[in-house]
Amino acid sequence: MEFLVASAIAVMTAAGVYLLLRLRTFPVVLGLGLLTYAVNVFLFATGRLVVHAPAVIGAAGGTYADPLPQALVLTAIVISFGMTAVIVVMALRAWFECGSDQIDLHEGGDAPLRERE
């Protein structure tokens, strides 16, 4: 089981990173989403894997899954939803503004700040 989880993390990370390095906003958003899954699962896995022992007192015998990583990951999921929403909307607004969804500025697109004096 541990191997399955670890390799799933590896595959999700690799897919996420590859998409993150594409040149358009949409794959970057998707890649970030996949990377989020990977990181969340990774954080969750640091609590070690336990089956049939949710951290609800009295539900199972004496052993419980580690609740702390779960609490951290729960908020991480919600926050990453917020983050995804912000970047999706930023991508949308950028598309409206300049009619392009490229993530890189064009040549000469970032003229150096002119000397202020």
Add this chain to the structure above:
Amino acid sequence: MSLALIVMLPFLGAVLPALMIRAGRNACAIATGSVTLLAFALLLTHVPAVLRGEVIQAGWTWLPGLGLNVNFFLDGLGLLFAGLILGIGLLIIAYARFYLAKEDPMGTFYTFLLLFQGAMVGIVLSDNILLLLIFWELTSLSSFLLIGYWRHLPEGRQGARMALAVTGAGGLAMIAGMLMLGGIVGSYDLTVILRERELIQASPLYLPALVLILVGCFAKSAQFPFHFWLPHAMAAPTPVSAYLHSATMVKAGIFLMARMWPVLAGTEAWFYLVATTGLVTMVLGAGIALFKDDLKGLLAFSTVSHLGLVTLLLGFGTPMAAVVAVFHIINHASFKAALFMCAGIVDHEAGTRDVRRLGGLAALMPITATLVTVGAASMAGVPLLNGFLSKEMMLEEAVHTTWAGQGWIVPLAVTAGAAFSVAYSFRYIVHVFFGRRRDDYPRTPHDPPAGMWLPPAVLIVPVVAIGLFPETFAGDLVRASAAAVTGGVLPEFQLALWHGFTVALALSVIALAGGFALLARYRAVRRLWQAGPHPEAKAMFEAVLAATVAASRRVMHGLHNGSLGRYLAVTLVAALALGLAAFQAGGHEAGLRDSLPAPAAAVVAWLLLVGACGLAVVLHRQRVLALLAAGVVGLIVSVGFVYLSAPDLALTQISVEVATVILILLALYFLPKESPRESGRGRKLRDAALAVGAGLGMGGLAWAAMTRDAATLSGYYLDNAVSGGGGTNVVNVILVDFRGFDTFGEIIVLGVAALAIYALLDGAVRGAVGRKLAAWTPDEPHSADRHPMIMVVATRVMLPLALMVGAYIFLRGHNQPGGGFIAGLVVAIALIMQYMASGFGWAAQRMRVDYHAMIGAGVLIAAATGIAAMVMGYPFLTSAFDHFHLPLIGEFELASALAFDVGVFLTVVGAVMLALANLSRLGRKTGVAPVNEAPMDVDPLARRQAAARPAASGASARHDQPAPAPTAAREG
């Protein structure tokens, strides 16, 4: 406590001038003056105790872990400087009232001045070197504002920038030096540090700390080679020059050298660094001052020279030299501030302060001429005035000093400096006030109103009084502050006018004669000077600055060229390199923890996940398919959470998944549906290599972690969840109770994200973008029926059920999987389904809730729960719970954490709805008319008739609905 008040008063009072300026310039000046007067009066109440030799302390601990305490202490040295700062400050405030022109914003000026004053008083009264450093930086910042006060003058702005760059850089060096000093002693309290002379001087860090602190002091006090900023700071209004650049800020470096004298002085390194710098500065400054035509430039270099003199005396390292240094600080502050103010008067009344255009003013401005004559004579060291006394005592000390084994160097140099000093002082008197009267002054000169000449006159009083009766007027103060400098040991001395025929007297006479000779042959001397080289400090400074800016710009543009892809690649490569380095440094043995068996279902799920990831990568150019593949990954992750004992995570993940997919689909309505083929083979290979590296690293790390046992904090939470938090679902108890403060922060972040989305989208429907949006046409065919009937009916039937599920999940959350986050997501999805099925207008008309207010209410409720605990006397967000019995329902439990969870719930619903509803609103702003106006208003008869009609004019064939008067308006 009143000590802290003395420091605080100018800061607190700094708002007054900005407010009082509405009541007029006099009211503004009086308000400012009363603040300073009050602080000065408070200081005076401590004078008797300090003169008796007591040290007054006050303060409180601030950040004890860092050794940062708000401690103040007042001894003789602090009293002297605080008195100078507040006393001269009072005179400057009066003077500035008459100096500033009508169009100068006076309120701003006084506010800056009070901020500066507070920072200066803070420096001299601090008993903690970290606190002192804070005030030190504050003086740099506030003096920047004051020097650049006339922001329309380029010289003012450039001078301010130069002063800030030089003193600020010195301040950075000083921070390092002070931290070393604190590290040696183990305390940042000055009173402790000052007792540890042997410890500090024996430390190997003594020399670096000394050099760094001295760099800070020299930069602040305009000592060679940092002296060049002071003349350029003269672009400031004259009250600022008189205050900052004669009496206070430039003396901060001197103050600190005097303050640190007991522990830093007395070594060879101190002598050669400090005394040599002082000597060079003194002679160089005096020499340049003689050839400055701008009166303020002359005074600026004279100040540089006199500060050099004090530095030289402190550098000698003998107690008697320290006494003379303190005495000269008093004398210099009195005559130099008066002379600066008089230069301002000349400038103000004659219209210029260029010596070459002045002369013969004595008859026109008799009062000013008298004040200048006395002040400048004191500066020159003419007997019967205070400048003579300290200068002669300095010569006496110089005579007994050998430099590198040579007894003649120091006396010769100081006598030369003194001669220059005599020459420029009398040049100020003679070339401005005497000689031929001219008829081409820019303005008709006359004496100013009393408000302008009284402040310098007040300062000239001690010049004469101390000059005649030094022991009576200055003896006690000099003894008290010199004792503070030397740490208590003082030699026997008498301040007296006549010391008999000594070598010092002879040198004084030589200096006077030499000075007069120089002035008499001024033209010849000046030609000689002009033949020599004149390195222009400003040009050099600007060149260094430009080179630094160009270099950092090259670096910045190399790294930051606008390519997000490159930043991401660089970040990833750096992370991989760090990970690889850490991996190679650690051990590589396999973990020994037993693995769980993998059932067949898990293998199937794994295959699905890997396949979906692969599809997302391969199909990423077809965006809808890629999104579906990513959604599959999310679903399998939530199934995995269920299996691995994390029901809360599974619920959260699955509801977030739904919300995310809806969100991205809404965005994809506008975005292109396909990505073009852009990356070449090389780029793909590079990215694949990075991806594989990152995947191997993460997977390997996860594998290593999961196959090892680890200690965890969670035992505490498991043990105390029921007894301390009143809930059996430990994850939820951690969220709303143990780590409630984190959750509180996170709902705020979520709310802020939703507001950012609102701002981004709201801006998109206006202006140029709004017009683009209105002209937008969809790139995909539309369905003929915008509100499919089955979906409308299903979502409406489902709504009460979904809300019930939300309420259930919310209520059971404390004891069973569930809680505010999950309930909020479920309810938000149920609501957004109504928008999707029945249209924005229909839903918005019925959802009469302001989502902004909902986010705000959520955060406020969560905060109120926390504050309620504080009201009860517990720390923020301490929860309380109790069991109640209700008939029929039975035993149940109510926890205050439930109220907190209500806040979480409301924020989540508000945030998700604000984001999604505004995204779906965009569609209505496009030029595309709706297929049908209201939900469920498809009229087959009307459609048939429309189809039968020949090519409809105007409206396009796709939205030709003559729908029978819909009840719902287009937008609520």
